[in-house]
Amino acid sequence: MNYQKKNLKKVFHITDEHVLSDIEKKSLYGNILKKAKRRRMVKLIWQTSSIAALLVMGLLLFKPEDQIKEIDIREFAEHSQSIIPKTDDSIKIVASALKNNVDLDKDIQIYTVTTPESLHENNKEKYLTIYVPYGKRLDFNLPDGSTVWLNSGSYLTYNNDMENEDREVYLNGEGFFNVTHTGRKFIVHTASSAIEVLGTSFNASSYEDEHMFSVELVTGKVQLTSNKQKYASFNMNAGESVLINTKTHKVEKSLGLNEDDILWTKKQLSLKNVAMRDVLKKMERIYNVQIYADKVVTDMNINYSGRLNVGVDIVTSLSSIYELNNYKIVLKEKEVYITKK
Known part of the structure; x- marks a missing residue:
């Protein structure tokens, strides 16, 4: 073996000064190990990043066929208003066929009725929308016992489960509400504002093809809130009325409510x-x-x-x-x- 080493040194002209010492050999070996370890770490990081990216993409793209997004009352109101036929003068009710997750393309039923109370009995619907055509008015009871009068050309969407959830309605038009006190808040949503009450009676007008929103408070107390923070929230007391221009967002308040404001119910x-x-x-x-x-x-x-x-x-x-x-x-x-x- 030594003889072969000597011959190789002669062939490659290697002298003793070109031979590494034991300390230099250890240092070189250590550097080789460090570089190999670094390469393994870089490779591992790239592999881990690739797997993570694939997992994220999979989560974004994975949509089970039976998983349906739960809609809110505003979405149901807007959709149901768009599909109600206006071919005759009859009162129409749009109801979701499912209690929870609603597929707006499949789980909608349209009824032609004179009163919605019959639909409360089976309690299968999550939301209902009532349309009162021009030339007619309608008064009826909500599932919580509150009474509503709807004026001509008005839509009202409401949550059918008022015992276990907040009592919510969405109004496009004019309605007079006599709200039963149950301890749960009652919220009237409109295109521009929300009216929050516990138990009270008031008139609200918010036709979406007009630029005026008004509330006349007969009894109780309510809070008005702008949907897009166009005005600061404020409370109303009994006997007050408010008129808001939804285009300029000007708020006009007045005292001494005149019940002539709600004579349309008569x-x-x-x-x-x-x-x-x-x-x-x-x-x-x-x-x-x-x-x-x-x-x-x-x-x-x-x-x-x-x-x-x-x-x-x-x-x-x-x-x-x-x-x-x-x-x-x-x-x-x-x-x-x-x-x-």
Whole structure:
């Protein structure tokens, strides 16, 4: 062996000064081990990162067919309003067929009824939406015993399980609520605001095709909150009314509630400084008609105040407005024409 080493040294011209000492050999061996260990660590890190990335992607992409996202009351309200047929003048109710997770594309049923109380008996529905067409009104009891009056052209979505969950409703339109005190809070959601109460009676108007939101508080106490923090939350006391412009977010408060504000529940329309074009729009909704008026009528620079009896036919009701005395009012099927005599 020594003889072979000597021959190799001669071939490669290796002298004794080129030979590593024992200390140098140990140092070199240690460096080799460190580099090998470093390479193994880098490889391990890359492998671990790749596995983690695959796991994350798998979790994001994994959607079991039987796992359905639970929707909230606002989503159900918006969807049900979009699918309710308006082909006739009947009251419609949209109900979810499942108690919890609702598939909006599959688990929806539409009923044509006169009252929703019958749907409370089986208690299978999570949410229900009631639509009252133009020309009609409806009063009924919610599952907790609270009473609701809905005005023409109004939608109300509510949580059917009011015993075990917060009592929630979503209003698009006008409704008068007489809320039963159960200890659970009662929340009226609208497009712009939320009204939170325990037990009280109040009128709320929030038609989503208009820019006004109003609350008239008859008894009790409520808290108003903006959905998008357009105004600071505040409390209302009995006898107060609030009018909010949902476009400018201007808040107007007034004291000394006049119960004329809720006379629509008794087929009386109370108006306070309402422009003529807005009066006609309200009448269209109440009577389920289309009104065509001369431009001079819709552009009248006056605001109307007073009461209109909407328990009579629309021609009689409109004829009682002093400003229309010099105009001819004609009803043809579901169209009303107001022209100069």
